[in-house]
Amino acid sequence: MRMLVVDAFTDRPFVGNPAAVCLLDEPAEPGWMQRVAAEMKHSETAFARPIEAPDADFELRWFTPAAEVDLCGHATLATAHALFETGTAAARPIRFRTLHSGVLTVTRGHDGGLRMDFPACPTTETGPPDGLAGMLGARPLRVGRTSLGDLLVEVADEAAVRGLAPDTGALARLDVRGVIVTAAADEGREYAFVSRFFAADLLPGDHEDPVTGSAHCALGPYWGERLGRTELVGYQASARGGLVGVTLRDDRVELAGRAFTVLDGELRT
Structure with missing residues (x-):
């Protein structure tokens, strides 16, 4: 399966926050996703797969090398960038269904910048x-x-x-x-x-x-x-x-940034 490493919140390589992005075709077992994240050793590895749902286009989950997390901004930005760049997502807002943070929407502007709609955390x-x-x-x-x-x-x-x-x-x-x-x-x-x-x-x-x-x-x-x-x-x-x-x-926060792909390859497992 295809895997990318994307630097988030930057427009050039080796700056910002790197995340691994694994593009799944079908559901994956959480223990396997955790082992992949431990192998990648980035602060976050994101796993995205397409779904057919009225409110979402992809399922999205995030893992550190040690545990699954409820919300991750930079890996969401990296995932949206990867989906747009590879043509996996059409040029429209991407709606991600998450386990604990609801549906997150990412929009790409004409200048290539990305804007993410997240819940505010008071x-x-x-x-x-x-x-x-x-x-x-x-x-x-x-x-x-x-x-x-x-x-x-x-x-x-x-x-x-x-x-x-x-x-x-x-x-x-x-x-x-x-x-x-x-x-x-x-x-x-x-x-x-x-x-x-x-x-x-x-x-x-x-x-x-x-x-x-x-x-x-x-x-x-x-x-x-x-x-x-x-x-x-x-x-x-x-x-x-x-x-x-x-x-x-109101009770939402829009986060804006750019991203840069530094590696595009195949996960062989």
Whole structure:
């Protein structure tokens, strides 16, 4: 079966967030999909197959090397890009049926950019867990928990976000899916806020995700309320980095970005 590796939230190779995309012709067993994801070693491997349904065109599932997840933005963007680029999907919005996040729609613009309609993930303010400042190496200003189970931590400024060297082993002991660290952007930037995302239990290597679409489902509403805006751009300041456009629409978030295919081949298994 055909498999691609696509860099998401970028228009050039080796930047943004890479995802493997497996284009299925028929249903696959979850254990097999998990083994493929472990073999690929990307933060996410997406599996898409065509379905005949009144509300959806494809079924979509996402796996990290360790577990299946409920929502993944960059792998959805990568999958839509792969379907459009290979001609598997017609030039119209793609409707993905997911297990836990409803139907997700991705539209391709005339300029090739992709826009994804996702559920918003509101944040409820909480107190910081004991020792959080030491785990992050930065003092938290505000702390909340998102509806996806992430801890969202605002720190002083962009430099604090970029300079983070967290104790990911300590973060792994927190009862959360992942940790989003964010701050308002420095004046004069093309983006409104910066962020980084860590998930020690889900992500291989240094446990940092390069660009996290699902985190922006929380970051968009959080900074939209703080800044009084409905349209923003966020920059995820990982080593690879990437820009995510965010538009707020009631209880939905539209995420915008581009993608670039770096590998197109055959999975022989």
